[in-house]
Amino acid sequence: MTRKLKNYIGGEWVEASAEAVIPVENPATCEIMADCPDSTADDVNQAVEAAVAGFEEWRRTPVLSRAQYMHHFKNLVEDNFEKISQVMVMESGKTIDEARGEVRRAIESIDYAMSVPVLMRSDGLEDISSGIDETTIRQPAGVFVAITPFNFPFMVPLWFLPTAITCGNTFILKPSPQTPLSTELLFEMLDEIDLPEGVVNLVNGGIASSEALMKHPDVTGVSFVGSSHVAKIIYETCTAQGKRVQAQGGAKNYIAVMPDADMESSVKNILGAAYGCAGQRCLAAAVAVGVGEAYGKLKDELVKQAKTLQVGYGLEETTQMGTVISGAAKERIEKMIQQGVDDGASIVLDGRGKVVDGYENGSFVGPTILADVKTDMVVAREEIFGPVLSLMKADSFEEAVGIINNSHYGNAASIFTSSGKYAREFKYNVNAGNVGVNIGVAAPSASFPFGGQKDSFFGDLHGQGMDSIEFYTERKIVIERWI
Amino acid sequence: MASLNTFGAILTYAIELEMQIRDYYQTINNSERANAADKRRGKLERVRRENVLEITLEPIEGLDESNYRLNFDDTSEAGQNVIETIAARFYEDVAPSINVRQAQRALERCGKEHAKIVIS
Incomplete structure (x- = not known):
């Protein structure tokens, strides 16, 4: 019998309420490797509740401690490097070198998140008027979601997740139902580093879960990578609900x-x-x-x-x-x-x-x-x-x-x-x-924003780089007088 | 057909080569050389993991593993020298085809280590 994948919600692996499944097929051998649940709005609600519940404790966890989790996480990814690469080949059909390259790029994003204690720092100015000081502080903004594609099933989720949570947010990932196996490994490793409950959550599924995530009032922002047609829908849906959104679309x-x-x-x-x-x-x-x-x-x-x-x-x-x-x-x-x-x-x-x-x-x-x-x-x-x-x-x-x-x-x-x-x-x-x-694939490294213009990107702040710090934080201006 | 036609194919072949050399020296109780081969294996695994750069992955031409087959049945000193000579030549041949300098340097160094054994 084919194994049915679970969601990861509130620090536990849980069965999705959905009966419907999407078969996960190895595109070279045609073997059905697993069944991906087509999670429903109920599953999404559970994940968002867990993420909301986890937010207060997590935002109060010192940023240096949050970054420390990323050190542990990186070590686990390095230890499982070959295994992750092989699973990705089996689910997506890419070559083993391409898969290894993808894991490497994913690790770059974890490395970048370790710099969040520096990148989240802000500035201030004394005596903007006599005895009055003004400072900017960055705070985490809440619950963030990423809806990610099949072609880079390990790297793209990590464009978002490490920076989002190291900034103090909680996070829900909805990966492509065609390639959920490397994401399962990703969450097994996240489970191993003992993050507080609700900091990271995984909802497997297709359109129904994506729609529920976009429309949930407790979701602060959504990152998406996929086709331009869907990117535009996601951008319009999320902005209509007052959410932050960065939607990367297709290309020519x-x-x-x-x-x-x-x-x-x-x-x-x-x-x-x-x-x-x-x-x-x-x-x-x-x-x-x-x-x-x-x-x-x-x-x-x-x-x-x-x-x-x-x-x-x-x-x-x-x-x-x-x-x-x-x-x-x-x-x-x-x-x-x-x-x-x-x-x-x-x-x-x-x-x-x-x-x-x-x-x-x-x-x-x-x-x-x-x-x-x-x-x-x-x-x-x-x-x-x-x-x-x-x-x-x-x-x-x-x-x-x-x-x-x-x-x-x-x-x-x-x-x-x-x-x-x-x-x-x-x-x-x-x-x-x-x-x-003289470079055919102009792929920005993790400390630079991933560009995109016209119908290839909908939003203001891109994924990666300083844009991601802006996207995942709220700026607060504090004006003080004590004398 | 060239079988060493990708970054991974070359590094994986090098890793397997060092494992075979390690096992060979273990069977003839030369722990110093066995340990050195195992150290190179570890280094090459790290090199494969850390230096695969997606944006510069390019096909590699003209290298075939059949040119670097080793005879582990001959445990004489002359046999050991042949193995080390072929291993050194392997690294010398493959290093220039790798377009990531750090990986290239690691391969060159492995080659030099094998060459040194032949000279000594």
Whole structure:
């Protein structure tokens, strides 16, 4: 019988009240690994009650002690590094190296939270008027929620949780029902560090639990990472209720390749950007724009290198690209490839119908390259979220930047060049929240905010960095006179 | 087909290599070399954990483990030297293909340690 996952509420593992479950499938082997409960509003209410009840004691716990919990937590994550990585491969289909990289990035966020005692400090000014002093203090704001996606099931929750609780808030996580197993491990480790009851809570489920969390009056703020369509709904719902919200949406990330770029090394990095995590990341390179004579060279080199990528089960160390998340995702991606062909793109590398020996039913899509893509094609405008790279040609640097800035998304954009002038102009003019220069995946480290503009982000304060301290604290201004 | 084609494949092969070398020296009662191999194994596990950088993961070409197979049946001094020579060559070959300098440095150092045993 398949194991049914539990929620973690008020310091205990509890059965969800929901009868309905969502099967958790290994996308390579098709094995059903667990059943994820589709938690209801009742389950959410329990979690929020626990978080509210835990808040007063937790906010009074000294910040240095709160940070100390993060030291213990980090040690446990390091001790379980391989186990977490392997579970993530099994639930999400990524490669073992990608999973290890994800755990590493997650640890960076725990490290960052250890700096909260410094980052939460505020400032003051004596004698703003005779004998009157004014100071700012930061206080925790209450109960925070994160609703997180399947593609980075361990890292994204930790963009939020460590900083939120070290700032003194209590927290509820609602992970993707497609990848709840690494989150279960995460909460087993949090359970081991003996946080007070209600500080961290886990509610497994889908839309019903997300809606209940967004609408609960005792929830102060919500962080979300997922598609733009849902991000916008979450932003509108939460702001209508007066909540803080940071909603990171989808992307269509462009890479401009200048004729002066070192083509071989650039393509190597672009391959990682386009096909890492089988293209299922909000920073994935989706469109490469070759400028002038770079276009032909870029196309040839990309095809040459991409067709050698070893596609397979992510637990095998030699696998260079794993599966997409599900059979449904594979079908959707393959349909979008066909749409690109129907719209006039030439398919110079076709990953459709990819079958891997030993995993014949796995959700594999091979690296795909669509050339001669035009700005009005669906594959140039909409997110595919799969291992598909579209190639476009621009006659000049200015035209390339224009193409990029016409996108309704603004998550990331990169340039490959050996010219400081073009790099500078690109950074200056491109409308994207994360900008790469000779880096295909412009992923900010934990001490910087994760950018995002236009339809890629809804909100004011981003995840990570000082923005997260602002998001998770309330500022109070104190004006005092004692003489 | 190149089997050492990812960061993880190279580091995992290096870890397994050191484990085999440790076991080999244990069976011939050379605890000094066994301990040194086990220390390198521990270091390499840490290197694999701490230096895998998602944004620079790139395919690696031209390296295959078949070029670094060791014969553990030969326990003579000459046999030990062959093992150390191959291990040193392995690290020398793979280090440049790793694009994280800290990891590269750790691999280079492992190679130097093996080379030193051959010279001594």
